[in-house]
Amino acid sequence: xxxxxxxxxxxxxxxxxxxxxxxxxxxxxxxxxxxxxxxxxxxxxxxxxxxxxxxxxxxxxxxxxxxxxxxxxxxxxxxxxxxxxxxxxxxxxxxxxx
Amino acid sequence: xxxxxxxxxxxxxxxxxxxxxxxxxxxxxxxxxxxxxxxxxxxxxxxxxxxxxxxxxxxxxxxxxxxxxxxxxxxxxxxxxxxxxxxxxxxxxxxxxxxxxxxxxxxxxxxxxxxxxxxxxxxxxxxxxxxxxxxxxxxxxxxxxx
Numbered sequence: 001x002x003x004x005x006x007x008x009x010x011x012x013x014x015x016x017x018x019x020x021x022x023x024x025x026x027x028x029x030x031x032x033x034x035x036x037x038x039x040x041x042x043x044x045x046x047x048x049x050x051x052x053x054x055x056x057x058x059x060x061x062x063x064x065x066x067x068x069x070x071x072x073x074x075x076x077x078x079x080x081x082x083x084x085x086x087x088x089x090x091x092x093x094x095x096x097x098x
Numbered sequence: 099x100x101x102x103x104x105x106x107x108x109x110x111x112x113x114x115x116x117x118x119x120x121x122x123x124x125x126x127x128x129x130x131x132x133x134x135x136x137x138x139x140x141x142x143x144x145x146x147x148x149x150x151x152x153x154x155x156x157x158x159x160x161x162x163x164x165x166x167x168x169x170x171x172x173x174x175x176x177x178x179x180x181x182x183x184x185x186x187x188x189x190x191x192x193x194x195x196x197x198x199x200x201x202x203x204x205x206x207x208x209x210x211x212x213x214x215x216x217x218x219x220x221x222x223x224x225x226x227x228x229x230x231x232x233x234x235x236x237x238x239x240x241x242x243x244x
Contacts, residue, residue, distance in 0.1 A: 077221075
């Protein structure tokens with residue numbers, strides 16, 4: 001089960017939209033994942049396999065802590081799907097090696 | 099549908115504003131006027147913008163100013179200000195903004211249907227352009243009811 005968090009400022013707007021979109025994409029692909037919406041002041045990047053967030057917040061997060069998907073047009077589901085595919089493949093690869 | 103959430107009394111078309119803060123404030127006052135939230139929610143919206151910045155511009159031309167849920171919110175609610183002159187909100191890719199959807203939510207999950215109906219409409223560029231060009235509330239209500 002993958003753990004993914006969407007991150008925004010208040011945990012109620014863009015992170016909720018991204019959570020629904022990401023969960024739909026992963027469900028469609030048959031990837032077992034739990035997507036949680038959270039906010040920048042309370043997120044612990046180490047607790048997740050990947051984070052999805054706007055560039056402004058991505059810049060504030062430690063890039064070595066976890067995989068980070070930056071998304072500036074939050075209505076661009078095609079881009080989000082491509083980025084999620086890269087992350088899912090990367091996670092599968094690192095599990096295989098460990 | 100978005101028309102389930104966006105009332106005529108919460109729409110201001112072709113507002114002649116000069117700053118992003120003014121646009122956020124006007125979208126917030128529409129929420130207050132419809133009794134969706136207390137006046138203090140408008141201050142919280144402006145604080146979220148000054149603290150967290152441009153991320154409220156979720157897509158090219160579209161901002162969704164809001165604040166965290168709390169007791170100052172009475173009901174979930176949505177407002178729309180369309181801008182006569184597009185304004186910069188400080189977003190490197192999505193500026194300038196022409197549609198400002200203010201919203202408020204009493205908790206984290208309850209307003210999900212409203213948000214998803216909004217996203218479903220905004221994903222279609224032809225609707226965005228038409229709302230942007232609409233001169234009256236009636237025109238906007240017509241577009242979102244299609």
